[in-house]
Amino acid sequence: xxxxxxxxxxxxxxxxxxxxxxxxxxxxxxxxxxxxxxxxxxxxxxxxxxxxxxxxxxxxxxxxxxxxxxxxxxxxxxxxxxxxxxxxxxxxxxxxxxxxxxxxxxxxxxxxxxxxxxxxxxxxxxxxxxxxxxxxxxxxxxxxxxxxxxxxxxxxxxxxxxxxxxxxxxxxxxxxxxxxxxxxxxxxxxxxxxxxxxxxxxxxxxxxxxxxxxxxxxxxxxxxxxxxxxxxxxxxxxxxxxxxxxxxxxxxxxxxxxxxxxxxxxxxxxxxxxxxxxxxxxxxxxxxxxxxxxxxxxxxxxxxxxxxxxxxxxxxxxxxxxxxxxxxxxxxxxxxxxxxxxxxxxxxxxxxxxxxxxxxxxxxxxxxxxxxxxxxxxxxxxxxxxxxxxxxxxxxxxxxxxxxxxxxxxxxxxxxxxxxxxxxxxxxxxxxxxxxxxxxxxxxxxxxxxxxxxxxxxxxxxxxxxxxxxxxxxxxxxxxxxxxxxxxxxxxxxxxxxxxxxxxxxxxxxxxxxxxxxxxxxxxxxxxxxxxxxxxxxxxxxxxxxxxxxxxxxxxxxxxxxxxxxxx
Amino acid sequence: xxxxxxxxxxxxxxxxxxxxxxxxxxxxxxxxxxxxxxxxxxxxxxxxxxxxxxxxxxxxxxxxxxxxxxxxxxxxxxxxxxxxxxxxxxxxxxxxxxxxxxxxxxxxxxxxxxxxxxxxxxxxxxxxxxxxxxxxx
Numbered sequence: 001x002x003x004x005x006x007x008x009x010x011x012x013x014x015x016x017x018x019x020x021x022x023x024x025x026x027x028x029x030x031x032x033x034x035x036x037x038x039x040x041x042x043x044x045x046x047x048x049x050x051x052x053x054x055x056x057x058x059x060x061x062x063x064x065x066x067x068x069x070x071x072x073x074x075x076x077x078x079x080x081x082x083x084x085x086x087x088x089x090x091x092x093x094x095x096x097x098x099x100x101x102x103x104x105x106x107x108x109x110x111x112x113x114x115x116x117x118x119x120x121x122x123x124x125x126x127x128x129x130x131x132x133x134x135x136x137x138x139x140x141x142x143x144x145x146x147x148x149x150x151x152x153x154x155x156x157x158x159x160x161x162x163x164x165x166x167x168x169x170x171x172x173x174x175x176x177x178x179x180x181x182x183x184x185x186x187x188x189x190x191x192x193x194x195x196x197x198x199x200x201x202x203x204x205x206x207x208x209x210x211x212x213x214x215x216x217x218x219x220x221x222x223x224x225x226x227x228x229x230x231x232x233x234x235x236x237x238x239x240x241x242x243x244x245x246x247x248x249x250x251x252x253x254x255x256x257x258x259x260x261x262x263x264x265x266x267x268x269x270x271x272x273x274x275x276x277x278x279x280x281x282x283x284x285x286x287x288x289x290x291x292x293x294x295x296x297x298x299x300x301x302x303x304x305x306x307x308x309x310x311x312x313x314x315x316x317x318x319x320x321x322x323x324x325x326x327x328x329x330x331x332x333x334x335x336x337x338x339x340x341x342x343x344x345x346x347x348x349x350x351x352x353x354x355x356x357x358x359x360x361x362x363x364x365x366x367x368x369x370x371x372x373x374x375x376x377x378x379x380x381x382x383x384x385x386x387x388x389x390x391x392x393x394x395x396x397x398x399x400x401x402x403x404x405x406x407x408x409x410x411x412x413x414x415x416x417x418x419x420x421x422x423x424x425x426x427x428x429x430x431x432x433x434x435x436x437x438x439x440x441x442x443x444x445x446x447x448x449x450x451x452x453x454x455x456x457x458x459x460x461x462x463x464x465x466x467x468x469x470x471x472x473x474x475x476x477x478x479x480x481x482x483x484x485x486x487x488x489x490x491x492x493x494x495x496x497x498x499x500x501x502x503x504x505x506x507x508x509x510x511x512x513x514x515x516x517x518x519x520x521x522x523x524x525x526x527x528x529x530x531x532x533x534x535x536x537x538x539x540x541x542x543x544x545x546x547x548x549x550x551x552x553x554x555x556x557x558x559x560x561x562x563x564x565x566x567x568x
Numbered sequence: 569x570x571x572x573x574x575x576x577x578x579x580x581x582x583x584x585x586x587x588x589x590x591x592x593x594x595x596x597x598x599x600x601x602x603x604x605x606x607x608x609x610x611x612x613x614x615x616x617x618x619x620x621x622x623x624x625x626x627x628x629x630x631x632x633x634x635x636x637x638x639x640x641x642x643x644x645x646x647x648x649x650x651x652x653x654x655x656x657x658x659x660x661x662x663x664x665x666x667x668x669x670x671x672x673x674x675x676x677x678x679x680x681x682x683x684x685x686x687x688x689x690x691x692x693x694x695x696x697x698x699x700x701x702x703x704x705x
Contacts, residue, residue: 002595009587016584053627056656058584060678068678072656117681 010112038087063115067106074099080288095376152197159202171256189219203230217245275390281325293379320390326355406462414476433487433495436543440555442481449513492528523550527561577619579610597685607631626655
């Protein structure tokens, strides 16, 4: 009964759409004809605003959220245009035409039975988009959410290559990883356990010319990534693997180091915070539409009123990206950007230029900009460009603060983190433990077998640290063969246990060299700071003297610092 | 005793939204609703309908939501009448702006017809809470 009524209502609504389309089209034509006057005073503009506002309001509630969304963009643009000081021009009309086109396109395909109100209840909840509601880990429309992957200790290898199987079986164990081997794909789905963290499929099990199955992940839990291993590392093969659902591709030969590296990479989650964007330029339709589009996609926007406010706002909000509109109080985007690039804090800030260099149909590109979007602009294209640029910039940032050899924090980044953790511990009156670790006799290893062998030892040890430490622990490479770890909330005894275990695992690793294999060891010093007392310097000095003691007593051992007491 | 919410005056200029809202409030929500298409009409009907709560669209041609509310306040029984706004693009600072004007809350558009009546009742209940001491008349 209610459903019938609803269906009737939706049918009437959809029957009215041709009239609405005609009305929007007529409004646009009237505005084009009145371009030499300020068309905002005319009847056509008022009707245009009413139509857009009504569609924006009714679209979502009628169960057509996509139509409501694009109509809302048009509504926002018209409101901003009505409030703008300057009379609208040809560029504004072109923007309105683009936005109206998007609405017309959606209107043309609406059918009552497609309304989300007539769909099962759980689909409805997703379809009705409430403005301002942003789920955690939000991604703009069209971008799949990245799922967090399962952390476990088991790797399933589907392969018949006994050399690879043998290597991995022996060498993964010191990293705390267990290998389960299956000889063909059919056995895979039933082999998964709650501890499975990665599946590696040897392309050779499909036969030398055999094709990968259409979906490698069929029948597997969604949070277990699949990697394809192939002796032919070509673009073709990589594309085919990805198309079959592989999260990664590894070329043969594969050893434990490659697998552990792969796990690190796959499990590295990008920064989940929504991007913060500063939009700089004259107020008006472009700026309003830009801010609306980004905010509706879950991003945070700051809009400085005047050029004088820009540096202050950049320092305060530390945005992920800056959007420069082509003109701002008589300044060109090129001049503003040129000056910003000379500022040490903003040399690498991603910048998008909206509407070209010096305006008036000049070329879009501006020296020092990362992206340019010409006018009129598609709000959805803007959102995607900003989103992808910010994700890329965050990945680059993560690389810069990490040491390239070991993928651990650099000296400077580690010290920054230590300062932060100390003040956090002080505030929450929590324990904080710092460990310094130093690989024994690395200089001799380098001299005997060359730097490549020494580097492999450093990398192996780094991987061990990343695998064995808790997610909340902070690991850095202070330089040379010295590593440092912050263990927030851990007591000295707990830290000693963890570090002793790691030293044991490291000792049991077989380090390959040209003469065969050898063993390497590590010495460690641990210092704790109840309630985060002391400075960064105190912390490192105390841990360093404990490390010195460990070296003095014959290396390959863990020493605790004598308690540090800061005078009250 | 707290009387449950039964009578709502709803002011909205768009006939499509009126229809879907009526279905949500009356058919699904079981409320008695009087619809007006403009602020003027609402001010005329208010004294005879005696609503327990008023729902106001913000953007209406002629008399907008806030203006309608201000006029309503001058009518007999209007001074303490709980009023909620309905509007698109709700952000937290806008919600607090409307609350500062004296609205008891804001319902965002587009609304979900399946839960609209619940949202209205929740705003009403929340308002009753704050009125706790003045029940005994």
